[in-house]
Amino acid sequence: MRKYFNIAGPCNSNDHYMVSAIERNKxxxxxxxxxxxxxxxxARQTGKTTLVKSLVHHFNSQNDYYALYCSLESVQVFTEPNVxxxxxxxxxxxxxxxxKLPHRQDFAKGLDKKDTSTLIRSALTDYCSELDRPLLLFIDEIDGLQNGTLITFLRxxxxxxxxxxEIPFPQSIALVGMRNIRDYKSKIRDGRLTLGSTSPFNVITKALTIKNFSPAEVENLYAQHTKETGQVFDKTAIEKVYDYTSGQPWLVNAIAREIVAEILDNDFSKNINAELVGQAAQNIMLRRDTxxxxxxxxxxxxSVRKVIEPIxxxxxxxINITDDDTQYCLDLGxxxxxxxxLMPANKIYAEVxxxxxxxxTQYHxxxxxxxxxxxxxxxxxxxGLLKAFQQFWRENSEIWEEKYQYKEAAPHLILQAFLQRVVNSGGDISREYAGGAKRMDLCVRYGKNKYPVELKLDYGKKTIPDGLNQLGEYMDKLGEKTGWLVVFDRDRSKLGKKKYFGKQKRWAVKPSISSGDESCSAKLPLGSHPKKTVLYDSRKKPAGQPCRRLIPVSHREASTSTPHKPLSTTI
Structure with missing residues (x-):
């Protein structure tokens, strides 16, 4: 049987394309x-179970140890140790x-299950005493144990x-799950259960995590498919996959499978390019696989909202990097x-x-x-689009905000739902989280055109000047000469023109000579905001090319600008 890209359950080298789990975690x-x-x-589906099952197979194929894999997933509903x-x-x-271990029939034979304080220890000790080699135990889904059951088990x-x-017991035990051991401690503390003077968590020597694939490992994985079928992943396709996924193992496999099995229907005569990668990523995001x-x-x-909302x-x-909530979101992936x-783990997660x-909101x-x-x-x-949103926000903001658990982020989310409603007919939105910079960058793509939009919450006098600088940098990055800055003012005491307005300005940037190099610079006031910080731009450009024109746009709640059609209505 031909191998395939696996997206369900642990991988094995007989059936699946895979990067050696042991080689990655020596x-x-x-x-x-x-x-x-x-x-x-x-995090889930990053290769934990694949690794431990590979280790079990590795050690059982040799003559030094016996290795056992056990999952405790089904135990999660039992919080009390007596059950x-x-x-x-x-x-x-x-x-x-x-x-395939020896003396299987003797395991836990004759033990009194009512003695829960020693039941696990007695079963393992009795079994290890019968084995002629040390036992290695890999316990998966340790997250399944809760409260008193967890404490009693670890003790x-x-x-x-x-x-x-002196007393036989497994030589080495690996506890496998989504969380670091410190998070088990936090969970117990939150439940007000005492750990006593001797913590059961002190048994752990080290906590290891599994990293995402590197670009070279993604290329290695896809090369296995090419070797077997002759179907080539272009270099640009592999780069695009890594750009979307940051090497997250499930996503890397899912994009490849979507292209090979679904989009191309296993037609191996067609090479895989970056355009197909983009199509596959969109399919996965829209379908929302498990x-x-x-x-x-x-x-x-x-606990997740507290971290994601400010991002x-x-x-x-x-966000405090040492907080339990932050560590929880990092551990979840x-x-x-x-x-x-701090930012979303990859572009696909950022989008979804x-x-x-x-x-x-978008649905309604x-x-x-x-x-x-x-x-x-x-x-x-x-x-017209952003002016319509301004009117929509003016009439509906309080009603829609109340529907959101993420209330501080509601303006960002509602505007993006509004934009998504429009671009779904023939475009898309690329989002860039600018952690700690008090903004989010959007690139609305429709047809062959790009529309840079900067979103900000009003935090004082520097909001608009800072936003214009940031918008100018984003426009440069996208190679666009027109951009829009949208600022949401959460001050409900403001009314009318103080709260809702739109401004449009055009800057012609004149070249100046500096140290023998031609550069562009401009320093102009913001019209009706003489006290605002002015935008200053000083960027080198290739000789012989005209300097770009900066289009500063200032808005509260929602406002728009263009070098072609200045707004004539203030709301």
């Missing part, structure tokens, strides 16, 4: 050989019975650990820290976070808002 081997107890934690511990033992017994592991080698859906279900959790609004210093800035939080707007802003030449009337 440090695990030394911990096992040293007899350590440790944690392997990572949870016997259920955990049942899972261990099931795993042993269906393994017995610790008791067995500290009494080795991986995406389960991850985004977390957005409803208050959306770009609020500065609002929803966000990452890059250059000391906004789409998920704004989808209900489809019936309320008629798309009249696509012009005859295929361009968007961004002035």
């Amino acid at each position: 440090n695990v081997l030394s911990l096992i050989e040293q007899g350590q107890y440790f944690v392997i934690y990572a 949870g511990i016997p259920e955990a033992l049942n899972n261990l017994k099931f795993a042993v019975n269906y393994s 017995q592991l610790r008791d067995g650990y500290v009494n080795r080698p 991986h995406i859906d389960s991850l985004l279900e977390r957005l409803k959790e208050e 959306i609004t770009g609020e500065k210093d609002a 929803i966000i990452k820290s890059e250059g000391n800035v 976070i906004i789409r998920t939080l704004s989808y209900n 707007l489809t019936g309320q808002i008629k798309n009249i802003w696509v012009q005859g030449d295929g361009t968007l009337d961004m002035n």
Whole structure:
């Protein structure tokens, strides 16, 4: 049978294209050989189970150890140890019975299941005493244990650990789950359960996490498909995949599978290019596969909202990297820290976070808002579009904001739902989170045209000047000469013209000579805002090219600008 890209369950090298899990995590081997107890934690579908099953196969194929894999997923509903511990033992017994280990029939034989304080330790000790090699135990879904069951289970592991080698017990144990061991401690503390003077968590030597694929590993994975089928992933396609996914293993496999099996219907004669990657990514985002859906279900959790909301609004210093909520979101794989800035873990997550939080609004707007802003030449009337949104916001903002759990981010989400309603007819929106910069950048693409939009919440006198500078930089990045700045003022005490207005300004940037190089510079006031900071632009350009024209736009609540049609109505 031909191999395929796997998106459901652990991978194995016989059926699936895969990057060697052990090769990617060689440090695990030394911990096992040293007899350590440790944690392997990572987000769902990043390769945890694939790694531990690979390790079990690796050690069982040699003659030094016996290795056992056991999942405790089914135990999560049992929080009290008098029920949870016997259920955990049942899972261990099931795993042993269906393994190839010797003396399987003797595991946990004759034990009194009522003695929950020693049940797990006794079962493992009795079994290890019968084996002629050390036992390695890999316990998956350790997150399944809750409250008193978790404490009792870990206490017995610790008791067995500290009494080795006099009393037989597994040589090495790996606890595998989505969370680091510190998060188990936090969960117990929140539940007001005492850990006593001897913490059961002290048994753990090290906590390891599984990293995303590197660009080279993505290329390696796809090369396996090329070798088997002759179908080539263009270099640009591989780069595009990494740009979308940041190497998240499930997404890397899902995009490849979507292209090969769904879009091309296993026609291996066609090479895979960047355009197909973009199409596959869009399909995955719109379809909301189980991986995406389960991850985004977390957005409803208050601990997640506290972290994601300021990332959306770009609020500065609002997130403490050491907080349990922040670490929780990092462990879930929803966000990452890059250059000391917290942001969505990859571009696909960044997109589906906004789409998920704004989808209900977008759905209802489809019936309320008629798309009249696509012009005859295929361009968007961004002035008219944003002016219409200004009116919509003026009339409906309080009603719509109340519907949002993410109330601080509601302006951003509602505007993007409004824009998405329009561009769905022939375009898309690219979003850039600017963590800590108090803004979000949008590139509305429609047909062959790009429309840069900068979103900000009003935080004082520097909001508009800062926004114009940031918008100018974003316009440069996109190679566009026109952009729009939208500022939301949350001050409900302001009325009428003080709260809703639109301004349009045009800057002609004159060249000046500096140190022998030609540069563009401008320093002009903001018309009706003489006290505002002026925009200053000094950028080198290629000789012989005209300097670009900066179009500063200032708005409160929602406002628009263009070099072609200045707004004539102030709301």
